[in-house]
């Protein structure tokens with residue numbers, strides 16, 4: 001895998017390798033090639049992959065995938081962070097940090113989350129937001145295509161296409177392009193758009209993918225809690241994320257008791273992986289039209 005940025009990195013929290021110990025100890029194998037092998041093996045075990053714009057997005061939006069793999073020997077979660085985090089807001093302890101220092105802090109925080117969540121690997125692609133948002137820049141697309149090929153995940157989580165953060169939407173679009181650049185048999189089986197900078201509560205219930213997230217609430221709280229540089233400035237993403245899940249679980253069904261205590265919603269983006277499928281804007285527009293029709297129909301009925 002040849003990623004486009006010199007500073008790109010694949011972090012493997014358990015440093016796992018299935019290599020024959022004899023072979024690993026063989027002095028004739030250069031450290032760089034051993035490392036490449038270790039990375040290839042860590043990515044190849046992936047079952048669930050999540051692609052987010054920033055450090056902390058995956059822990060907010062893709063908990064279903066993290067929990068599906070937590071403590072399971074045959075399921076592995078790999079996270080991909082597309083931007084470097086250099087331009088992040090900063091306050092308090094981090095107020096005087098340069099962009100470079102901030103980037104290092106955010107990478108360390110993401111590595112802490114990967115350790116706590118027992119991820120198989122985290123890939124830092126290290127693009128700037130401007131680069132990701134530039135449709136003419138093919139580097140994020142080719143990087144993501146390489147990761148998809150190395151990991152061959154069955155399920156992929158990313159930002160939903162109605163998110164209000166332009167970098168989030170751009171990441172989802174680049175990922176869709178990357179998946180569609182692969183032969184159909186190498187594409188993921190399922191692609192899900194998730195919640196960060198806009199809930200999906202507005203979608204019709206029949207359209208929602210419901211992620212039930214009751215397991216390991218302690219781990220979920222830790223995962224959003226390690227991103228101190230983002231929380232220290234007064235943005236309580238940790239509390240907001242856990243609160244959103246609790247609110248979704250309660251408000252999902254008005255006439256039934258709660259089937260889950262913690263819920264996130266997803267938008268099924270799988271049709272976008274098909275050559276004959278809709279365009280991203282057509283898929284989102286169809287969801288918005290069904291929502292509008294649902295609200296209109298209730299008002300007409302009760303007027």
Ligand SMILES: [Zn+2]
Pocket residue numbers: 053054057165168196
């Ligand atoms: Zn983000």
